[in-house]
Every structure is written in C-alpha cells, then in structure tokens.
Amino acid sequence: xxxxxxxxxxxxxxxxxxxxxxxxxxxxxxxxxxxxxxxxxxxxxxxxxxxxxxxxxxxxxxxxxxxxxxxxxxxxxxxxxxxxxxxxxxxxxxxxxxxxxxxxxxxxxxxxxxxxxxxxxxxxxxxxxxxxxxxxxxxxxxxxxxxxxxxxxxxxxxxxxxxxxxxxxxxxxxxxxxxxxxxxxxxxxxxxxxxxxxxxxxxxxxxxxxxxxxxxxxxxxxxxxxxxxxxxxxxxxxxxxxxxxxxxxxxxxxxxxxxxxxxxxxxxxx
Amino acid sequence: xxxxxxxxxxxxxxxxxxxxxxxxxxxxxxxxxxxxxxxxxxxxxxxxxxxxxxxxxxxxxxxxxxxxxxxxxxxxxxxxxxxxxxxxxxxxxxxxxxxxxxxxxxxxxxxxxxxxxxxxxxxxxxxxxxxxxxxxxxxxxxxxxxxxxxxxxxxxxxxxxxxxxxxxxxxxxxxxxxxxxxxxxxxxxxxxxxxxxxxxxxxxxxxxxxxxxxxxxxxxxxxxxxxxxxxxxxxxxxxxxxxxxxxxxxxxxxxxxxxxxxxxxx
Numbered sequence: 317x318x319x320x321x322x323x324x325x326x327x328x329x330x331x332x333x334x335x336x337x338x339x340x341x342x343x344x345x346x347x348x349x350x351x352x353x354x355x356x357x358x359x360x361x362x363x364x365x366x367x368x369x370x371x372x373x374x375x376x377x378x379x380x381x382x383x384x385x386x387x388x389x390x391x392x393x394x395x396x397x398x399x400x401x402x403x404x405x406x407x408x409x410x411x412x413x414x415x416x417x418x419x420x421x422x423x424x425x426x427x428x429x430x431x432x433x434x435x436x437x438x439x440x441x442x443x444x445x446x447x448x449x450x451x452x453x454x455x456x457x458x459x460x461x462x463x464x465x466x467x468x469x470x471x472x473x474x475x476x477x478x479x480x481x482x483x484x485x486x487x488x489x490x491x492x493x494x495x496x497x498x499x500x501x502x503x504x505x506x507x508x509x510x511x512x513x514x515x516x517x518x519x520x521x522x523x524x525x526x527x528x529x530x531x532x533x534x535x536x537x538x539x540x541x542x543x544x545x546x547x548x549x550x551x552x553x554x555x556x557x558x559x560x561x562x563x564x565x566x567x568x569x570x571x572x573x574x575x576x577x578x579x580x581x582x583x584x585x586x
Numbered sequence: 587x588x589x590x591x592x593x594x595x596x597x598x599x600x601x602x603x604x605x606x607x608x609x610x611x612x613x614x615x616x617x618x619x620x621x622x623x624x625x626x627x628x629x630x631x632x633x634x635x636x637x638x639x640x641x642x643x644x645x646x647x648x649x650x651x652x653x654x655x656x657x658x659x660x661x662x663x664x665x666x667x668x669x670x671x672x673x674x675x676x677x678x679x680x681x682x683x684x685x686x687x688x689x690x691x692x693x694x695x696x697x698x699x700x701x702x703x704x705x706x707x708x709x710x711x712x713x714x715x716x717x718x719x720x721x722x723x724x725x726x727x728x729x730x731x732x733x734x735x736x737x738x739x740x741x742x743x744x745x746x747x748x749x750x751x752x753x754x755x756x757x758x759x760x761x762x763x764x765x766x767x768x769x770x771x772x773x774x775x776x777x778x779x780x781x782x783x784x785x786x787x788x789x790x791x792x793x794x795x796x797x798x799x800x801x802x803x804x805x806x807x808x809x810x811x812x813x814x815x816x817x818x819x820x821x822x823x824x825x826x827x828x829x830x831x832x833x834x835x836x837x838x839x840x841x842x843x844x845x846x847x848x849x850x851x852x
Binding site (some may be wrong): 319330342345417425429 | 587590591592594600601609613614616617619627696699700702
C-alpha cells in the first residue's frame with residue numbers, strides 16, 4: 317500500500333489541512349513473487365474509497381497508529397482517506413472550521429481528482445470511531461447521494477443524552493465545545509440538523525437512495541445505549557442496517573478487530 | 587498548494603521509499619464552498635520537474651532551503667523530489683539502485699498516482715544542484731526521449747575528475763565514491779563526458795541543456811570541462827556563470843533562471 321501524507325489547502329476550511337491516504341499498490345512480497353506488474357495500480361484502476369473519521373481529541377494520524385487499517389485495506393484492495401476533524405463532530409459549526417462541508421462535499425471531489433480513486437457512489441464509503449462514528453452516521457445519512465455505505469463505531473448518536481447530560485459537572489474538559497457547534501442552548505439540538513435521527517427520518521420519508529449501514533459497539537462502552545437506540549430508530553423508520561457487538565469498551569482494543577470485520581462487510585459481494 | 591510525502595515500495599531500492607511531491611492547486615478564499623464551482627487543478631496536464639538534491643542532502647532540501655514551492659504557486663508545474671543518499675544517482679554495487687529508481691521506476695510511480703501529471707516528453711524536466719546537477723544531466727543524456735530540458739546548478743559535471751579529487755585534494759572532506767561504483771576508476775556511462783561523445787550523433791534528439799555555476803565554486807573547473815566537451819560534440823546548451831560559491835544563496839538566486847529557460851514555468 318502506498319501511503320501519501322498530504323498537507324493542502326481546503327476551500328471549505330479556508331486553510332491548510334492534513335490527510336493520510338492509502339492507495340493499493342504492490343509491495344515487496346508481490347515484487348518478489350513476480351505478481352507486482354499485474355497489480356491493478358499499474359493498469360490505471362480507480363479504487364473504491366473509505367473515508368475514516370477519527371474521534372475527539374485525535375487527529376488524522378490516530379487511526380493509522382491505533383488500528384491495522386493498512387492491512388485490512390490491502391486485503392480489501394480499497395483506498396482509505398483519514399482526514400483531520402479537530403473536535404468538530406464533523407459539522408459546519410456556529411463557531412469553527414466547516415468540517416461538514418469539507419468532509420461531505422469537498423474532500424470526495426478532491427480525492428477523486430487527485431488520486432486513482434473511483435468517483436462512483438457505490439464505491440464511496442464513510443466510517444469513523446466515537447465522534448467519528450457520529451460523523452459517519454450523520455453525514456452518511458444526510459449525504460446519502462455521496463456515500464453508499466456507512467461504518468459507524470460507538471458514536472454518541474443520541475443527542476438527547478450527549479452532550480446534555482454526559483458532561484454535566486465535569487471540569488477541565490476543554491475539548492468539549494458543544495456551544496461552538498450550535499450555541500448555548502443544548503436543548504435545541506435534538507430534532508435539529510445536528511441530530512443524526514433527523515437525517516434518518518428525512519431519508520425514510522423520501523424516495524432518495526439509501527446507504528447500507530454497519531453499526532458496531534462494545535457492550536461495556538458507556539455509549540452502548542446509543543448503539544441500541546439507533547437500531548430502534550432505524551428499525552422504526554424501515555431503514556436496514558447490520559449491527560455488531562461484542563464484549564469491549566470505548567477503545568481501540570474493541571475498534572481494531574471491529575474494523576477488520578467492518579471492512580470485510582464493506583467489500584462483500586452483495 | 588498540495589504537499590505530499592509519497593511513501594511506496596520501490597522494487598529498484600528493495601524497500602519503502604519516500605518522495606516529496608508539490609503540486610500547485612487553486613486556493614479560493616470565498617466563504618462558502620460550492621461543489622458546482624469546484625476546480626482544483628489547471629485544465630491542462632501538469633508539467634513535471636524532477637528536482638534532485640545534492641550530496642549530504644535529502645528530498646526535503648529544495649522545500650526547506652529554496653523558494654521553489656512559492657515559485658510554482660499559480661503555475662502548471664508540479665515538482666517531484668526523490669531521495670538518493672550520496673549515491674550520485676548510481677545503481678550502487680552494494681546498496682540501492684538509485685539510477686534505476688530515478689530514471690525508470692519513479693516516473694511510472696508518479697504517473698500512476700497523480701492523474702494530472704503529464705506523460706508527454708515536452709512537459710517533463712529534470713534539474714538539480716551539485717550531485718543533483720550531475721544527475722539531471724545524466725538523465726538528459728541517457729534518457730533523452732523522456733525529457734524536454736534539463737538543468738544543472740553547480741553540477742559535478744566531470745565525475746571522473748571529482749573522483750580523482752576525492753583521492754587527492756578532497757581526500758579529507760567530502761564524499762567518497764567507493765560505495766557508488768564497483769571500480770571508481772572505471773565508471774563507464776556514468777561519465778557524462780563519455781555520454782556526450784556517445785550521443786553526439788543524435789544531438790537533435792537530445793533535450794535542451796542549461797547549466798550555471800559560481801565563479802568561486804570548487805566545481806567551476808568541472809563545468810568548464812563539460813562546456814568544452816559539449817561544444818566539441820556540437821550539443822546545444824545554455825551556460826551562464828555568476829559570482830558565487832557552492833551554496834544555497836547561489837542556487838536560490840538562479841533556480842528561477844533555470845526553470846524559465848527550460849520553459850518549466852512561464
């Protein structure tokens with residue numbers, strides 16, 4: 317796998333940002349076995365692509381460091397893009413850089429334009445962990461015309477719970493700036509554009525194309541209830557999904573093996 | 587601007603290798619992103635410059651020490667900067683095959699990865715400083731079908747003389763060449779002066795050659811030797827000399843001349 321670490325100007329963010337990009341290419345083993353020249357990279361193939369979103373407090377490098385994404389992507393022969401999202405929850409916030417416009421509108425255009433990556437919806441996927449899981453689900457539902465498949469791991473999807481209650485009384489959590497997202501009135505968030513269930517609802521009552529959804533969460537994860545509630549919401553709306561759970565917490569010990577099975581699900585022949 | 591560290595397995599080198607790539611991209615400052623107005627790259631395929639570092643250097647040198655990144659803003663030129671240790675862009679006998687990497691493998695890896703990179707000879711250039719100047723000229727002489735123009739800044743254009751010096755007046759400092767050749771006294775086609783003789787009958791097929799050197803530079807004499815040989819072989823070139831020594835002040839002053847003369851930038 318080739319790894320391209322890029323720093324470049326984003327129109328949505330009005331500034332420079334960083335991404336790590338994996339593109340399937342032959343490695344030492346393929347060259348030694350004599351199969352490298354037949355690798356699709358040399359035939360000009362445009363690869364399916366997974367946008368993988370990091371969690372709160374993390375950055376574009378975290379997933380690279382804490383999972384074996386390179387190995388999973390190589391087996392699946394997909395490209396992977398790991399962007400920077402700061403602590404934006406991948407929204408266009410009231411205060412801060414416009415990460416929703418960046419991830420959902422600009423980044424796929426930039427990647428298709430810049431690298432041997434497919435421009436087909438069927439081959440464009442979005443996934444993420446924790447805050448990134450929230451981002452993947454919300455953006456995947458809102459921008460269903462862009463993303464064919466969603467991999468959402470352990471996200472705080474239920475906005476009636478988070479942030480309203482989780483950080484009450486907690487000091488020193490500078491990272492949590494929900495006020496930046498939508499102003500001081502947290503009670504206005506459920507039912508608003510920030511609420512992933514609003515976008516699930518909008519999709520359900522339309523003729524629009526639907527993404528395939530994969531939800532995963534550890535059973536000891538404090539956000540496990542949101543994983544359960546999301547399934548209830550999707551079921552009640554008639555939106556299909558695949559759910560996976562296993563013993564585990566809100567950490568990469570759970571997410572790394574879950575990522576392996578999710579990537580396999582991604583590229584299964586339907 | 588897009589800055590890329592492009593890490594990929596190289597079969598010539600037998601391992602993962604990093605190459606720096608810089609690509610000028612549009613940078614709209616308007617406040618709302620409109621997908622319908624998205625345009626990042628020029629409509630024409632981008633010209634490609636292979637820009638080679640010098641001895642003791644690395645692929646980040648031209649980025650950190652020179653103004654080339656700001657020079658290509660708004661242009662149609664992308665720059666590729668490989669890393670070649672102190673190899674003199676040779677296939678090292680007990681080391682990495684940098685000549686094969688730079689002359690054959692890297693252009694393929696660039697074209698396959700960057701859809702906007704032009705594949706035309708007329709859009710492809712090589713340039714470098716010192717050891718890299720030698721490398722650029724070697725590319726132009728050995729692979730004339732691949733390059734429209736090549737440029738050397740303070741290039742070590744008489745490699746045999748340089749090797750001799752490494753055993754003489756430069757013995758206590760600077761590069762040794764024992765890693766780069768099986769026999770440093772018999773360097774074959776790595777000798778640019780020999781190559782010039784070999785290709786002189788095909789001079790119309792050669793790229794355009796630009797070279798510049800400082801009058802106080804220790805490689806000044808090597809450049810005079812090369813100049814005389816090119817004249818004798820009837821190979822067209824542009825030569826200019828300026829006050830200056832073997833240093834970034836010189837390369838930073840004259841790299842723009844090289845790029846404009848080659849028509850890599852307007």
